[in-house]
Amino acid sequence: MLDLAIVRFVQPSMVFWFVVVPLVIGFACFHIYKKNRFREHAGYGNSLRRISSFTTRGSDKFVVVTIAFVALILAFSLLRPQLRIEQVTPEYEKQDLILILDRSVSMQATDVSPSRFTRAIREIKSFLLSKPDAINRVGLIGFAGTSVVLSHLTSDNDALFFFLDWISEDQNVYFGTNFSGAISSALEMVNKDGSESNKTFLLLSDGDDESTELYEYLNQLDDAGIKVHTVGIGSNESVPIPLFSGGDMAEFLTDDEGNQLFTRFNESTMRQVAAMTNGTFFRSESGHNLSESLSRIVTGDLELIGYQRLVDYRDIYAPLLLSAVFICWILSIRI
Numbered sequence: 049m050l051d052l053a054i055v056r057f058v059q060p061s062m063v064f065w066f067v068v069v070p071l072v073i074g075f076a077c078f079h080i081y082k083k084n085r086f087r088e089h090a091g092y093g094n095s096l097r098r099i100s101s102f103t104t105r106g107s108d109k110f111v112v113v114t115i116a117f118v119a120l121i122l123a124f125s126l127l128r129p130q131l132r133i134e135q136v137t138p139e140y141e142k143q144d145l146i147l148i149l150d151r152s153v154s155m156q157a158t159d160v161s162p163s164r165f166t167r168a169i170r171e172i173k174s175f176l177l178s179k180p181d182a183i184n185r186v187g188l189i190g191f192a193g194t195s196v197v198l199s200h201l202t203s204d205n206d207a208l209f210f211f212l213d214w215i216s217e218d219q220n221v222y223f224g225t226n227f228s229g230a231i232s233s234a235l236e237m238v239n240k241d242g243s244e245s246n247k248t249f250l251l252l253s254d255g256d257d258e259s260t261e262l263y264e265y266l267n268q269l270d271d272a273g274i275k276v277h278t279v280g281i282g283s284n285e286s287v288p289i290p291l292f293s294g295g296d297m298a299e300f301l302t303d304d305e306g307n308q309l310f311t312r313f314n315e316s317t318m319r320q321v322a323a324m325t326n327g328t329f330f331r332s333e334s335g336h337n338l339s340e341s342l343s344r345i346v347t348g349d350l351e352l353i354g355y356q357r358l359v360d361y362r363d364i365y366a367p368l369l370l371s372a373v374f375i376c377w378i379l380s381i382r383i
Contacts (some may be wrong), residue, residue: 049291053131054131055129055130055131055132055356055364056129056130056132056361057127057129057130058127058128058129058130059126059127059128060127061093061126061299061328062123062126062127062254062359063127065122065123065126066123067120068123068343069116069119069120069129070233071121071365072115072119073112073115073116073119075088075279076112076115076288077112077117079084079354080111084108086164087206095222095340096370100269102155106380107211107228111186111379114375114378114379115379116259117375118253118317118372118375118376118379120125121368121371121375121378122369122371122372123369124321125289125365125366125368125369125372128363128365129363129368130361130362130363130364130366131167131361131362131364132358132359132360132361133232133359133360133361133362134356134358134359134360135357135358135359135360136355136356136357137355137356137358138355138356139182139355139356140180140182140185140347141182142183142244142245142246143245143246143247143248144183144184144185144186144187144201144203144241144246144247144248145179145185145186145187145248145249145250145346146186146187146188146189146237146238146247146248146249146250146251147172147186147187147188147189147244147252148153148189148191148195148224148230148249148250148251148252148253148254149166149168149188149189149190149191149215149232149252149253150191150225150235150251150253150254151165151190151191151192151215151218151222152191152192152193152222152224152225152253152254153221153222153223153289153291153301154191154222154225154254154256154289155168155253155254155281155288156288156289156291157227157282157288157289157290157311157369158253158287158290158371159283159285159287160281160282160283160332160333160334161334162332163290164254164281164282167178167214167217167281167338167346168252168281168338169212169216169337171339171342172212172252172339172342173209173212173339173341175338175339175343176205176208177205177338178343179220179343179346180343180346180347182347183203184203184245185202185203185243185245185348186199186201186202186203186208187200187201187202187234187237188208188211188212189230189233189234189237189342190215191225191226191229191230191233191378192222192223192225192226193222193223193224193225193229193258194224194226194229195226195229195232195233196233197213197233197236197237198211198214198215199277200237200240200241201237201241201243203338218358221291224258225253225255225256225257225258225259226257226259226261226263227251227253227257227259227262227264227317227321228257228260228261228265229259230238231249231251231266231269232250232261233267234249235268235269235272238256238272238274246273247274248274248276248277248346249269249275249277249325249327250276250277250278250279250342251278251279251318251321252278252279252280252281253278253279253281253318254280254281254311254313254318255280255282255313255316255318256311256314256317257314257317257318262321263324266321266325267324269324269325270324270325270326274325275325275326275327276321276322276325276327277322277327277328277329277330277345277346278318278321278322278329278330279329279330279331279332279338279341279342279345280313280315280318280332281313281332281333281338281349282311282312282313282333283313283332283333284309284312284313284351285312286311286312287310287312288300288301288308288309288310288313289301289309289310291340299349313333315329316329328345328348329346337351
């Protein structure tokens with residue numbers, strides 16, 4: 049393999065085929081010479097040149113140059129040239145991400161299609177499939193009135209997808225929204241982890257926190273240098289809360305007296321959580337493109353530690369062969 053500054057040749061041993069180029073030029077010149085000699089002996093050479101531009105000496109030179117160029121391209125292609133492509137990409141410090149997902153009954157509201165919770169699951173999956181390389185491991189916590197660790201920190205997306213599918217199919221009704229309990233579980237996950245990598249929390253909810261110890265935990269996060277990014281999902285309208293049975297909506301949630309209950313997105317606490325931990329708050333009313341927003345939020349929190357230079361080579365013999373075929377087609381029309 050022969051490497052130059054911009055181009056390298058995978059099969060430099062094929063260089064002997066360049067010997068064919070002068071031979072092709074010689075045969076082309078000999079053909080034109082014999083053609084012209086034949087026309088002169090036939091007695092119509094000069095007359096034909098006066099009435100046809102295809103038989104001028106300029107045309108003959110064009111044919112020779114074109115044939116030589118095509119032969120040169122074909123010989124060059126046999127070396128299998130590859131173009132050097134160099135890319136410089138930023139390199140960020142590795143960190144772990146803990147996703148904290150609201151499972152309360154209000155997340156079943158359908159102001160976000162097909163529901164707040166289902167849309168959140170879909171967008172989280174999409175985010176995991178294309179998450180930044182700097183995100184090393186991901187943990188998953190589900191919460192309502194109480195919280196549960198669904199998955200400890202892992203780099204296995206299949207494991208995360210399993211638990212996301214499991215909670216999406218769970219039709220139990222979970223009341224309450226306890227941010228402090230969810231953050232406490234996330235802190236416990238961090239304390240049990242032996243890795244010294246940086247940790248970041250991402251809380252996805254429709255708001256309406258009912259906890260009483262939230263600010264105590266936020267101070268602990270601030271002291272530990274852990275940011276909590278909050279993502280709110282839901283519209284500003286008051287919407288009923290559907291209850292499902294067997295995959296179909298059975299009824300709407302009501303109170304003890306039979307009055308229908310409604311839910312409305314509440315962002316005030318989520319903004320405070322993000323502000324107190326130097327995190328970012330993002331609001332999604334429709335849920336669309338939420339995965340892209342998650343990526344932007346997490347990427348914006350990554351610390352740049354340098355740049356990585358990547359060098360790759362791409363074959364260019366195929367375009368060369370196509371250009372040779374095209375030139376031959378033009379030449380066939382010209383002559």
